[in-house]
Amino acid sequence: MATTKKKTKNPFLKFIKWFWILFICGVVLVALPFLFASWGLLGPMPEYEHLENPETNLATELISADGKTLGKYYLEDNRTPVPFDQLPDNLVNALVATEDARFFDHAGIDARGTIRAVAYLGSKGGASTISQQLARQLFVGVRSRNKFEAITQKLKEWVLATRLERNYTKEEIIAMYLNIYDFHYNADGIRSASRIYFGKEPKDLRIQESAMLVGMLKNSSYYNPIRREELVFNRRNTVLAQMAKYGYISEKEKDSLQKTKMDLNFNPESHREGLATYFRMYMQRWLNQWVKDNPKLDGEKYNIYLDGLKVYTTIDSRMQHNAEMAVEAHMKKLQAEFFVQNTPERNPTTPFLDLEKHEIDNILERAMKSSARWRTMSRAGKSESEIRASFKKKTEMTVFDWNSDSYEKDTILTPLDSIKYYKTFLRTAMMSMEPQTGHVKAWVGGIDYKHFQYDNVIQGARQAGSTFKPFVYAAAIDQLRLSPCDSLPDTQYCIEPMKHGNIEAWCPKNSDGKYSGEKKTLKNALANSVNSITARLIDDVGPASVVKMARNMGITKDLPEVPSIALGTPDVNVYEMVGAYGTFANQGVYVKPVMVTRIEDKNGTVLFEYVPETKDVLSRDVAYAMLNLMEGVTQYGSGGRLRHSYNKNSRVYKEIMTGYPYNLTNPIAGKTGTTQNQSDGWFMGIVPNLVTGVWVGGEERATHFRSLTYGQAASMALPIWGLYMKANYDNEELAISKSAFDKPSDLSINVDCTKVVKELTEDMDTDDDLDDLDF
Known part of the structure; x- marks a missing residue:
């Protein structure tokens, strides 16, 4: 009888079966969390469109005419993106060597790094790639302290990192990561960080500087170079060691660089600090109005704090720097003398x-x-x-x-004493403009924006004093065809009651209360601010003509049609006065001052381009005659200090004028203006391609110098103009003209006063009279 054998099972096959079951289950278990994360089951995930256009707040940037960043407007993020091709190699190398050595070899997740991190529980470094860190910065946020939430956040980072790798090149991911990181102190992104910590653009960073910034990526709050310099120094050297480890620099370079100092050049960027603070605050108001008047195509308004606009301004950063240095140098000295004169002992009502x-x-x-x-x-x-x-x-x-x-x-x-303390400080305003284009090149609204936020360039308005007289002379030359060489007697002159709307007779006195009784040319009369002759001129042309002239030249402030305006009683501001004086330098054509030439959105699309606003006011002949008249102010009038040395034995020289040898020899047209009681000092100066106005005075008109020694415009305002122009001329790249004013080829107004001078001097009897006569 045959027997049957029982078939036995191979135990190895059973092992293989369970191995694959467990392996597949393991893969599924590992994959499921990633699938859950990608499906949004572990919390919301960004839409695909958001991955293509990750939303980051971008600061609006003000750019100077010479390509420098003047400042930015932002709420929380002071960010201006920098493309990869503008990042230096040493910065990219430092980043990769320190944060993700295999960055260019993986697809968002570093498998080797992850296995190492798990095996050693993170003791030998983490496994976050640059792509994962970017995902966390853009979409995930701060790591939660809750373990479950922290794990789900990590899963999201992995999923998002692989998506980012599919949507962006490696170079774009690096640029995006560096542009979005918060380096502390409003340094949002690599460009702000480079400017704030080293005062330069990213492309100019040296290896050790790049290493310091990359070192801060670990934790910018903890690795704070301002508060923990030694800690950051050591961290920087660790980055340099990593660069050497991966062959980006040699061991010799590493040793040398690790010995270098940090060389921080800390330039905090805030709305109250830095260059052109008053101008930046004016532009903030201007932009807020512009976005109201110029909505997007969908009707929404641009946000100057978030939309990354680029605003191209007319300000020249070099001239702005010169202007601010001139204000600082002079006002510091002038204020010291004001304090001397206004001690409680000398002045019981100080200030x-x-x-x-x-x-x-x-x-x-x-x-x-x-x-x-x-x-x-x-x-x-x-x-x-x-x-x-x-x-x-x-x-x-x-x-x-x-x-x-x-x-x-x-x-x-x-607080009440602090109010009184601040009333003791003299204030100032200064604006400089190219008359042919209206481009404003420098704007200083006060002595320190942080503590004195009132902008005296455009918000303030003070009596113009004798700087208003050129409007009277221009009206007289234009209507009566007078010339700078025509002469009028310096005798008391009264305008009858009700002749021009004045209620009673108006008999202005000269500043010294005296009248020479001699005839003076108009050039001499303006140079020395002879009030009696100015009164004759406004009586001849009428106040209405002078008001019309000033209006046509951009003065919008209230101008009553009364004779007294001839001596500068109306309140005006520096902004409008500079624009008006630009008419003389621009051959009689008024050009409205302009501060912005172009605005672009973050993609470079042009949103706004400036169109000049001009008006023909004077003939070329009259404009040139006015320049000739005002040249007399700096040749032998109240502005002569620009050309001649001070009396070094005088107290005013010793106290505040030391170090101000301007010695300017080029043609300069100008006008000083000092108001009643020395409350305001003005100087308006013109060269062929630059018009600059300066005002100095107290916040209150009752805050002023006791006498003309310091309270006249030549001591208060003119030195700022002189220091500013001297600095401009020292920089030949600025191309500020030293040439004569363009003379019309067919000039019909006589400006050669040689014959008139001869006739007037022949009528004089004594040598003393000759000494007193200036032309």
């Missing part, structure tokens, strides 16, 4: 002059009620008695101080 107690109280009352403290406490529901009490309570504060290195000092004052 005011000739005011009664109730008048001072009114000034302080007005200042309190217009202060931020009053507004804030009022909005908080505080009673008036509580608010007033707070102004008399001493508190710690930081105030402006010319004598401190940073121009700030910490002190304890009552």
